[in-house]
Amino acid sequence: MESKCGCWPVLKRGVRGSRKSSASRDSANSIPRTSLVYDAATETRYLNASNRELCAPNEAQLSYDNPHPPPTDTKSLCQSLQFTFQELKSATGNFRPDSILGEGGFGYVFKGWIEEHGTAPAKPGSGITVAVKSLKPDGLQGHREWVAEVDFLGQLHHPNLVKLIGYCIEDDQRLLVYEFMTRGSLENHLFRRTIPLPWSNRIKIALGAAKGLAFLHGGPEPVIYRDFKTSNILLDSEYNAKLSDFGLAKAGPQGDKTHVSTRVVGTYGYAAPEYVMTGHLTSKSDVYSFGVVLLEILTGRRSMDKKRPSGEQNLVTWARPYLADKRKMYQLVDPRLELNYSLKGVQKVSQLAFSCLSRDSYSRPTMDEVVKVLTPLQDLNDLAILSYHSRLSQQGKRKKKSEGTQKHTNVSSKSIRDSPLNTGKQRFR
Numbered sequence: 001m002e003s004k005c006g007c008w009p010v011l012k013r014g015v016r017g018s019r020k021s022s023a024s025r026d027s028a029n030s031i032p033r034t035s036l037v038y039d040a041a042t043e044t045r046y047l048n049a050s051n052r053e054l055c056a057p058n059e060a061q062l063s064y065d066n067p068h069p070p071p072t073d074t075k076s077l078c079q080s081l082q083f084t085f086q087e088l089k090s091a092t093g094n095f096r097p098d099s100i101l102g103e104g105g106f107g108y109v110f111k112g113w114i115e116e117h118g119t120a121p122a123k124p125g126s127g128i129t130v131a132v133k134s135l136k137p138d139g140l141q142g143h144r145e146w147v148a149e150v151d152f153l154g155q156l157h158h159p160n161l162v163k164l165i166g167y168c169i170e171d172d173q174r175l176l177v178y179e180f181m182t183r184g185s186l187e188n189h190l191f192r193r194t195i196p197l198p199w200s201n202r203i204k205i206a207l208g209a210a211k212g213l214a215f216l217h218g219g220p221e222p223v224i225y226r227d228f229k230t231s232n233i234l235l236d237s238e239y240n241a242k243l244s245d246f247g248l249a250k251a252g253p254q255g256d257k258t259h260v261s262t263r264v265v266g267t268y269g270y271a272a273p274e275y276v277m278t279g280h281l282t283s284k285s286d287v288y289s290f291g292v293v294l295l296e297i298l299t300g301r302r303s304m305d306k307k308r309p310s311g312e313q314n315l316v317t318w319a320r321p322y323l324a325d326k327r328k329m330y331q332l333v334d335p336r337l338e339l340n341y342s343l344k345g346v347q348k349v350s351q352l353a354f355s356c357l358s359r360d361s362y363s364r365p366t367m368d369e370v371v372k373v374l375t376p377l378q379d380l381n382d383l384a385i386l387s388y389h390s391r392l393s394q395q396g397k398r399k400k401k402s403e404g405t406q407k408h409t410n411v412s413s414k415s416i417r418d419s420p421l422n423t424g425k426q427r428f429r
Contacts, residue, residue: 083119150176207374299332341383
């Protein structure tokens with residue numbers, strides 16, 4: 001096994017020097033807390049710029065940092081299975097076009113099958129179903145993101161992170177093998193399907209994704225995900241959410257450091273404004289991105305949508321006034337849900353999204369705090385449709401009571417008028 005990993009210690013040593021110098025620059029460039037706070041006008045300029053520069057999904061990434069690949073732990077590589085290119089070629093049916101699951105900046109993702117114990121290919125429908133990601137020779141992310149995937153997912157294991165089964169590095173071929181996620185991405189369920197994702201599933205997915213981020217942020221060596229978005233949240237058959245695509249992940253600040261200084265990477269519409277403007281990366285950058293995704297889950301709208309009117313193309317810009325008003329926040333709810341959502345759930349999710357999107361990054365909650373807010377929302381049964389029917393029933397009862405009272409009054413009046421004792425009636429004739 002050691003022979004298969006022999007090249008990686010060299011790669012690791014080659015990067016240590018650059019990592020050390022980067023750390024010293026971070027210390028020299030540390031900034032006071034208040035400089036990370038920006039006003040509404042600055043945010044609007046950022047959002048408008050993002051809107052103008054929005055492009056095709058494969059090109060929506062911001063510029064990439066770190067010309068050198070991140071250090072890769074030999075141990076993490078050796079813990080993953082090493083496949084040959086021929087094995088993966090056979091497992092995917094020669095990379096057939098009809099086996100493509102998706103495409104991103106990295107390359108294509110193919111569906112394949114391997115034997116349960118080992119790397120040998122299996123017949124379709126047998127063995128273990130896997131997702132095979134193949135790096136394009138001219139891919140946007142390139143080798144350094146491939147290394148980052150192996151580096152982080154080879155060491156990080158959590159129920160809400162997609163499992164890396166193995167990898168292939170052969171000549172100029174770079175492939176990664178993941179567990180197959182039956183229901184695909186959250187993006188597909190929110191924006192590309194006619195049947196709306198039920199409210200209960202939306203809360204379950206938001207909570208699972210939050211737990212994944214909390215795990216990354218809370219470890220002894222914090223990791224900043226840096227590209228949190230709906231297309232990177234994959235779902236299994238039970239709608240359990242798992243974070244995928246760690247090509248842009250970065251080790252977070254440690255010790256007395258407040259941030260990591262990098263060139264800006266990520267996706268427009270999701271990246272935190274203060275990160276885009278300063279290049280200073282913190283875990284609160286991920287929290288902002290989570291707030292955007294939470295808005296997408298709540299509204300059924302994309303973070304950036306040029307097909308909408310000018311004032312609604314950026315989701316954060318459009319939604320912020322509604323989030324701050326308890327009387328208006330229900331207008332944010334995805335209309336496809338009709339009234340099948342929790343009233344209290346919408347209120348809590350709106351308030352949480354508002355906090356995550358705070359202009360002051362230090363005022364945003366931690367992901368552990370986000371998890372605490374979302375956890376009890378799974379058990380709420382105060383559906384808006386039940387409240388609606390209850391109000392209709394009460395209105396119907398009041399109407400019947402009112403009609404009954406009016407009828408009784410009319411009968412009483414007629415009796416009085418017809419009574420022989422009503423001498424007043426004689427006088428007024």
